[in-house]
Amino acid sequence: TRMQRPRWLLGACLWLLCSTEVWTATFKLALIGPWSCDPLFSRAMPTAAANLALSRLRSDTGLSRGYWYDVKLLDEDCSASKALTELGDMEGYGHAYIGPFSPALCHAASLLAQHWEAGLASPGCLGADWPNLPPLPQPSRLLFSVLRFFRWAHVGVISAPTDLWVSTGQEVASALRALGLPIGPVVTMETNKNGGAQEALRAIRVADKVKVVIMCMSSVLIGGEDQRELLLTALDMGMVADGYVFIPYDALLYAMPYQDIAFPQLTNSTKLRHAYSSVLTVTMASDQSFYEAFRQAQINREIRTAVSATEVSPIFGTIFNMVYFVAKAVEERRQAGGGHWVTGNQLIQSDGGFDFQGFNQVVYGGKEGRGMQAKYVVLDSDGDRFVPTHTLAPTHTHGPVGSLKPLSHTFIFPGGKPPSASFCWFSPEEACSGGPETVSMFFAFLLFCALIGAFIYWIKKYKRKA
Template sequence: MAAGPLSTQGCWAGWAVHQRPPPLLWFLVLFWPRWVQPATFKVGVLGPWNCDPIFAQALPEVAAQLAVGRINKDPSVNRGYWFDYVVLNEACQPAQALVTLVNAERSASGFVGPVNPGACGAAGLLGQAWNKPIFSWACPGEVDEAARWSTFARPLPQPSAVLYAVLRFFRWAHVAIVSSRQELWVEVGQGLARSLRDLGLPVSVITVMEVGADGARNALRRVQRADNVRVVVMCMHSVLLGGEEQRLLLEKAEDMRMTDGTFVFIPYDALSYSLPYRRTPYPMLGNNTKLRLAYDAVLTVTIDAPERSFQEAFRDAQETHELPAHLDPTQVHPLFGTIYNSIYFLAKAVESARQADRWVMGSSIAEHARDFQLEGFCQPVAADQDGEAVLRYIILDTDGKGNRLWPTYSVATGFEGLRRIGHAIHWPHSASPGTDASCWFDPDVVCSGGVDPSSILLLFILVSCLILGGATFAYYVRRRILHAQLMKGPNKIVLTMDDLTFINTQSSKKVRGRMDDSRTSLAGKSVSDMKSLKSLAAAPDNTNVAVAEGDWVWLKKFPGEKHAEIKPATKTTFCKLRDLRHENVNLFLGFFYDCGVFAIVSEHCSRGSLEDLIRNEDMKLDWMFKSSLLIDLIKGMKYLHHREVVHGRLKSRNCVVDGRFVLKVTDHCYNELLEAQKILRDTPKPEERFWTAPELLRDPALERKGTFRGDVYSISIIMQEVICRSAPYCMLDMPADGGIGTRADGDAGIGGKRGYQSQSP
């Protein structure tokens, strides 16, 4: 059935609207009286025609009357319906505009409008519920209305898409929007901001200009405070058509020196109509010097009229007596032509739906608003196959001196983009706004703050070099400070020939007999004793015993002949070991690094190792003595394990006994020091691996690191040595290499038990 209240004349009109005539009535059709007219399609023209005096200058009733009159005479459009119109006045406030919209259901068959963007959502829903077409050029289009509302169509290209094409050409991404305080224009500004953000542009400022010069100043200050704003879009009536707010805004921008080429001002309302420019002077630019200077920073994007301007087309209609002769074309708002084109656009869609043999209703009309052309009021209008309106836009600019506008670029919303025509853009003081990175206009690229990728790369390289240089310098300074601390002062750990006096152990036996133990200070000795020690001095190559600050020390040399330096990791590891202080853990005093010798300096224990004590048959070891030694061993290892230190190579040879027969664990973390110093470790001999757990024998890498369970296994072997006072596995009559192979395969453990596994403490 047809959309809306279609008035009928005669029986045939009712059939034409509601259904196709049955075959039996063809006879009646052939002989039906010729004076019967087809069904009437009434177009409702929605807009703020009463509440806004500038919109009222568009003369919507005159435009609708002219469009309907020409449509009814056009044989390509009037075959199915007789068109009529009704002007519907909507309020400037969105809430009140909805009241007019709701009450318009029975007033028209389809609607052109609304003009207020705040009413677009309700209009789309109501049109879909009524199944009546809604053709509006003013909806901001932040989403696809055609997809949401099946009865919606757009008779003009989306304004934000046209504006985006201009911004993309000049690479102006950062936009500010200044709206008039009227609610209609506030809705326009917010809708435009959403549309541009959906397109990926950063709209940093959305502000409302309050009344008077102070309101303009405050709005412009907010624009100035924003970062990198290139374009200011003015959502208000154009000053060329009587917009007082835009005049105040531009004059104040001139006072604040914002029209010197730093910003570009674009009037938004000109995107909805064709502003005349051919042989059309604008007196307000000629009579107001400040406004003329400020307007040099304005680029006007408007619908192009390639053959005749709006005013010329208006005069032509007056000459054919289609329009009243008393109307002055210069006093008519160019939105007149947009209203005319929208009504004609709707009529074309109605006829396309009828010719497609479809029921003429809102959804079918919107669906067939495509693939046609029409002669608009002063320019051709077309709809492509996707239902998008196609018009040519143009960018107008002043020459900085006169009161006329000149064409500079033609604008197409598709891939054509902008094309240079006519005059060049006259930039104020020959200074154009800066440009933004092209990534803002690439939908496949996420733009990082609007910086060009090459600039990002250069900045990244520069920052990386600064960070790397700073880190290198800090590392160098830290190493120098650490080296100074380790070489001097109370934290000194690197010892040299100046700090140690090496003793020839073969000749020192006589002297050592006169000393109590390694802890005994030499300060109390006689002068003759000190002279005797000096006479025993030797080189570090042929001895491991030395005197440091009056105490005997032991040097455990690292393998290798020459060591270029002490690596930082070695110093770090040793600093951790130096903090280990326990009665049953041998104290590490530092590193000796001199004469090509690199060694660990620790306390010297005069009784030698536990292995030496066990093998010394002259030393009587009763059960009390044995238990004391084993308890010392357990205490020392317990302390190390609680400090998360793995020994890794525990055996009776690196359990030393001092002069008071106190056992101390030594050589802990020796493997870790070798790794830190990057020293290759020689493969241990079979007899040196008796204390190694079977699971470590199967994994050389794990054997180098050691485990807590492996240390417990080593303790058990030492306990067997002390209790039996014999070598490990003395009960097994086999060579050392054979015993190691058997334990690695899990055939026998301590006491011949098969598959022995070490246990955690």
């Protein structure tokens, strides 16, 4: 029996080594974000979000035979130049990098990830120029779909005066211009001097045909003071009554709570409530409110914190979704490759075809490296609450820019709906070089001159005969 025991132990060890259920390699994920730079991120509890995703991944039967996942949190400096230098020191922290969030770092992050032979899933890469697996639906495509539906081609951009939001505003404008829209002006709202918001809005007001403004800053509803100042100034300047529409960019990055939620920022300020009536919010659709989903996770002891759900930024849910999505994409590539190790250049080729329950909505994997896909919703404010007015289907089901569909409640424009532009701005087969109205008037003028000339010629000819 003494001789049999070592043989039994040897057999058990061999079984453990061969068993894919037990013996799994660790795939490291590095999560990069500006965790101390802005209310949107400083209140996001990224460690808790990543750990919750890892916990639920371990009980996901579709991943049980694949890798074991681990997440390392890395900080993205608030200064773009300093963040750029620190990016080079992040080698070895992950087999795939989720982040950075700043578009100013996209180029460098893409080149470094290729050099490190690691995967990159950056929400900051708004264009398609760099190898990247988008861990969020592309914000520029979502905006284009909404602008196309309402036929708003002439759009301005106002950014908060931080490196993150300034670079975001510039990249949003570039991405929309690449889709054919005449975006401009793109201005920064200076907050270190009096009248900064007024100066930025004045630049918008004097711009020809611009009636829609994309706000690149944190929402006032999650603690963004810059947006509060901008909207209240717009109200004082009469721009709300004049029919200007404001679209918050940050809401595209998460699921803004809208199910039976009253926002105290709007409840307690009649003036802000009036100003917010001009805001058209486009945000990720959700099966239940972010706050409700967070409280439920607290009750289930999946999130061990006494912090109130309303004090947490909804980007928490985005972090959860991004970590979960990248893990699912890695598993899809692992199975497609016959179980071989997944390298960075393989990850960005993820063919999707999967879906999973995100933090508070169903999330999909897009085909041909298109990245994460999800359903979106357009919201109108009704007093201190939100009302959905349109749904935006995921692009994997309705072409490259999705499909916007109206609901029973229509968006109320307090100052009247902004004028529609020619559809040629939204059609790749047509070109609008000077604005449809200008072109039409030019040809009408030429026709008018030709008719006048013909009439004069006929009169002279008639007099000669007479």
